[in-house]
Amino acid sequence: MARLPGTPVATEPYRLVGATLLDGTLGDPVPDAEIEVDHGRIVYAGPRRRRDLAGVRVIDVAGGHLMPGFVDAHVHLSMSTWDPVETQRAWFPEEHVVAALGNLRSTVDAGVTTARDLSGLTPGYRSRIAAGDVVGPRLHLAIAMLSPTGGHADPVLANGSLPLWAERATTPGWAVVDTVDEVVKAVRALVRTGADVVKVCASGGMSSPHDDPSDRGLPEEHVAAIVAEMGGRQGQPVAAHAQNDEGARAAVLGGVASIEHGYELSDQTIALMLDRGTVLVPTLSTLLRRGAGEDDPASARRTNARESIRRAIAAGVPVALGTDAGIHVHGRNLTEIGHLVRAGLSPLAAVHAGTLAGARLLRLDDQLGSLQAGKLADFTVTAVDPLARPDALAEPDAIRLVAQGGRVMKDLDALG
Ligand SMILES: [Zn+2]
Numbered sequence: 001m002a003r004l005p006g007t008p009v010a011t012e013p014y015r016l017v018g019a020t021l022l023d024g025t026l027g028d029p030v031p032d033a034e035i036e037v038d039h040g041r042i043v044y045a046g047p048r049r050r051r052d053l054a055g056v057r058v059i060d061v062a063g064g065h066l067m068p069g070f071v072d073a074h075v076h077l078s079m080s081t082w083d084p085v086e087t088q089r090a091w092f093p094e095e096h097v098v099a100a101l102g103n104l105r106s107t108v109d110a111g112v113t114t115a116r117d118l119s120g121l122t123p124g125y126r127s128r129i130a131a132g133d134v135v136g137p138r139l140h141l142a143i144a145m146l147s148p149t150g151g152h153a154d155p156v157l158a159n160g161s162l163p164l165w166a167e168r169a170t171t172p173g174w175a176v177v178d179t180v181d182e183v184v185k186a187v188r189a190l191v192r193t194g195a196d197v198v199k200v201c202a203s204g205g206m207s208s209p210h211d212d213p214s215d216r217g218l219p220e221e222h223v224a225a226i227v228a229e230m231g232g233r234q235g236q237p238v239a240a241h242a243q244n245d246e247g248a249r250a251a252v253l254g255g256v257a258s259i260e261h262g263y264e265l266s267d268q269t270i271a272l273m274l275d276r277g278t279v280l281v282p283t284l285s286t287l288l289r290r291g292a293g294e295d296d297p298a299s300a301r302r303t304n305a306r307e308s309i310r311r312a313i314a315a316g317v318p319v320a321l322g323t324d325a326g327i328h329v330h331g332r333n334l335t336e337i338g339h340l341v342r343a344g345l346s347p348l349a350a351v352h353a354g355t356l357a358g359a360r361l362l363r364l365d366d367q368l369g370s371l372q373a374g375k376l377a378d379f380t381v382t383a384v385d386p387l388a389r390p391d392a393l394a395e396p397d398a399i400r401l402v403a404q405g406g407r408v409m410k411d412l413d414a415l416g
Pocket of ligand 1: 075118
């Protein structure tokens with residue numbers, strides 16, 4: 001069982017009534033619905049009950065849409081888009097911490113109550129959120145990512161020096177591995193530090209010093225060694241950064257739970273993913289973000305990438321929502337919902353990708369991801385109908401109410 005990242009819970013019972021309920025499954029929306037919350041858990045979810053429950057407070061959210069708290073399966077909360085990177089180089093360590101705290105808060109304000117940080121964030125944040133000292137999503141952490149020497153995770157510059165971010169890291173932000181022994185040792189060290197998930201670079205990527213997306217990453221044999229190592233440990237999944245098809249195929253054959261990006265998937269690799277149940281996390285918010293304009297040299301790559309994701313979705317590959325926020329701006333995570341709809345998911349399926357499918361990928365779906373009796377009361381109430389206007393969810397003001405374990409974390413209408 002995967003580790004459940006905690007948050008404090010509300011102890012007082014209450015009922016939330018009147019909203020249209022989209023429960024995170026692919027079931028039909030329920031108009032004029034009700035959920036009842038007690039000790040942080042849902043004890044009832046369904047049509048509004050026409051009876052009073054003595055002593056249970058009623059919160060009226062008529063006109064809103066009630067959904068589970070969203071799961072963003074791919075973020076980098078230690079990376080900030082607040083200031084240009086050159087300015088950030090001059091930051092003191094505490095400025096990085098303050099920036100990360102702001103990123104955590106804006107992620108919750110965007111309706112994301114659980115997030116998977118795929119390298120960069122350290123376990124202290126997870127602990128402080130669990131203790132209630134800091135507002136932030138429940139966190140699953142990769143801590144660092146694995147690549148070969150000179151690959152996507154290797155920050156060492158040609159002259160052997162390190163960039164500043166790598167020098168100031170309190171835990172290793174990367175792990176360079178070239179043999180099976182090194183792979184196993186790196187994975188064990190990450191688990192010791194507190195990793196919930198291992199992120200492997202199965203291809204090259206952008207903005208690393210020595211490679212690009214067409215380059216190779218770790219081979220299938222090394223991916224399989226990671227999957228075998230993690231298989232015996234609380235069932236933690238392995239996520240593969242894979243931008244080219246060869247890397248994605250090696251990762252799928254090696255047994256990863258998810259392909260992150262998947263910008264150049266061949267039909268054969270898509271068939272393999274269907275066969276193995278491999279989840280795709282398309283990170284379209286980063287691919288299609290403003291500033292990376294259609295006229296830039298990467299635009300042919302963008303067009304191909306959108307087409308790759310459309311084909312995977314049309315074939316029926318399971319999708320979980322992930323934004324790569326940290327490159328995409330924090331706090332607008334639900335931008336991805338509109339992108340997923342344009343890539344071929346129905347709006348209801350896009351909400352499902354951002355809720356129950358994400359929780360399933362994190363192996364937390366027995367606790368999170370849908371609004372059903374017995375689960376933790378992580379929920380959002382939006383002012384817009386996500387089925388009619390999926391793009392409007394991107395605006396933080398559209399997200400009116402957010403709760404974790406029944407505890408209200410954002411409340412624009414002063415209902416709580
Ligand atoms: Zn990423």
